[in-house]
Amino acid sequence: MCGIAGIFNLSSNPPPQRQTLETMIHTLHHRGPDGYGFFHNEKVGLAHARLSIIDLEGGWQPIYNEDKTIAIVFNGEIFNYPELRRELISRGHRFSTHSDTEVIVHLYEEKGKDCLDELNGQFALAIYDDREKSLFLARDRMGIRPLFYTIHGGRLYFGSEVKAIFAADPHLPRVINTGVLQEIFTFWSPAANETIFSGVRQLGPGCRIIINGDGRMTEEQYWEIPFHPDELSDKSEMQLADELRDLLINAVRLRLRADVPVGAYLSGGLDSSAITSMIRHYTNNDLKTFSVTFTDRVYDEQPQQRLMADYLHTDHHEINCDYNSIAAAFPEVIRHTETPILRTAPTPLYLLSSLVHDHHYKVVLTGEGADEVLGGYDLFKEAKVRAFIARNPDSAMRAMLLKRLYPYLALSPAKSTAYARRFFDTDAPLDDPFYAHRPRWKTTSGIQRFLVDEIS
Known part of the structure; x- marks a missing residue:
């Protein structure tokens, strides 16, 4: 992951300062430890913290179009960027990098806000268009990558995490939203796009914001999950299973398009085991797997994890959690979640990510989300x-x-x-x-x- 942050003047204000942008983006160092990039003028300031995954030498952000009238900061990955790049080059666009981010700039030149329809990926992005003096914010269809924003003193502040926004101005209100607190203590999360901090909102999944040069802001949903319960397929269960298998294999292959090694989480359950098996059987990648084990045998799945790792001949690594290590790491987990949570379950995953980092891996595939989609x-x-x-x-x-x-x-x-x-x-x-x-x-x-x- 990377981190993005920025400021956009909605009315007559002094230009955003480089020092303010540095203060904002430095709070996101853990998201992008490989370096920083900045762009600012009288209207906007953009900042980026980079985690290098694709085009390690040339993919520094912000990235611009040919005449530098459009600038982008981007957190995420576009999986179909090689195909989009070839199409854009055939239509006359000139690229200065091999980064997946640059395809978005040229798509935006052609299609404006509808460029999102072409993207297969997970992302949060900000595009400044100097021709229109406008700002464009967007988030991927499922909301995998976060993006927060607030309006204060005639400015819009945004960032991958709330802490970047609060770092911009000590006068930004820091007040708990008690209504959202009640929602979290009922639904486990906010019911809509408000956050635990009053006045700070999260851009919703599949949503975008367009802010014109005069400060008029439009937020809209560009995609939602298609749901057609009355349209039953006439295909057999086996045919549908084969289609799902093909889709999963293709999705795994796309996500392995990186200039760094890609590993996998292995929980011992069906979902992560299936993903790991697809990496092993349908790619030529060397494969490291990472697992959490527990001292409390009620929660431990080490035998299943090792059985799958041995079967697939992966380079397997484990980290053990007990109640003391979970308690010690929990405050740091809250610092990253930036919201109350009702269970300590994210903490072992946080510790697992430290194991991945210790092995110098930046990308892992997981089975997250399969239970929701497949009724598990x-x-x-x-x-x-x-x-x-x-x-x-x-x-x-x-x-x-x-x-x-x-x-x-x-x-x-x-x-x-x-x-x-x-x-x-x-x-x-x-x-x-x-x-x-x-x-x-x-x-x-x-x-x-x-x-x-x-x-x-």
């Missing part, structure tokens, strides 16, 4: 079981199905039928679109009892 969580089975019970709530036999849920959890709420009925009961109708989530929202919101009266 027991949450989905749970909703079906609850709906089945609700159709005959007086049945003692149906309620016993709850004990089949979460057998792998040491503190499973389903171990006792009576307790499970109380835990999962929410009085929600079966057609409630949030039916599957209601039990967690009910139990999580109990945390608010510990808040002071002014918040709760």
Whole structure:
């Protein structure tokens, strides 16, 4: 990952200063330790902290078009950049680097805000157009790369993390948004694009912002997940599985387009094991794998991890976590999340990333997101079981199905039928679109009892 930050004057203000941009981007050194780049004039200031992955020598940012009327700072990776580059060159564009970032500049020259339709990747970006005196901010379709912004004193401040924004001006308000705090202590995250800090917003997944030279700002969604439940495929389950397999193999190959070695996280579960297997069997890359093990055997999956690593003949590395190491690292995790979190689960992954860094790797592939897309969580089975019970709530036999849920959890709420009925009961109708989530929202919101009266 890289880091970006910047300032845009919405009205008559002094020009952004290089020193301010340096202060902002230095807070993101952990995102881009390989160096910094800057651009500023009377209207805008852009800053970039680089993690070199593609075009190690020539990909320094900001990157410009041929006449330097368009400048970009970019965090992420465009996986289809070689194909886009060839098309752009055939249409007369001249490139000064071999970076994936530069294709965006030339696409923007041709298509403006619609350049995003051509990109297969994960990104957060800022483009300044000196011809229009305008700023363009955008985030990838799924919101993998973060981008925050706020407006204060006639200026828009933005950054990959909130700490970069706060570093710009000591007068920027630093106030907890109590409404968002309540949302986090119910839904586990903000319900919309506000953050825990009042006045600071996160640009939503698949969204972009256009700010004209006169300061008029438009925020719009350019993409959303297509959902067509009534359009059932006439293909067989095996045909659909083959299509999914081909898509996954292609996605893995695209993500290995880098000028640095790429490793893989190996949790021992199906998703990371499948990704790791595809790297091994469908590419010629040398393969390092990285795993977290736990002193507490309730959570440890070391046997499954080692079984897969041995089977695929990977260069395997492990880091062990116990309660003390998790507790010691947790404050640093909060510094990076910049928001309250309800579990310590991100901490072992943070420690795992330090293992990757110690082996001088900058890129790893993971199986994150597969449970959400493919229905892997027991949450989905749970909703079906609850709906089945609700159709005959007086049945003692149906309620016993709850004990089949979460057998792998040491503190499973389903171990006792009576307790499970109380835990999962929410009085929600079966057609409630949030039916599957209601039990967690009910139990999580109990945390608010510990808040002071002014918040709760």
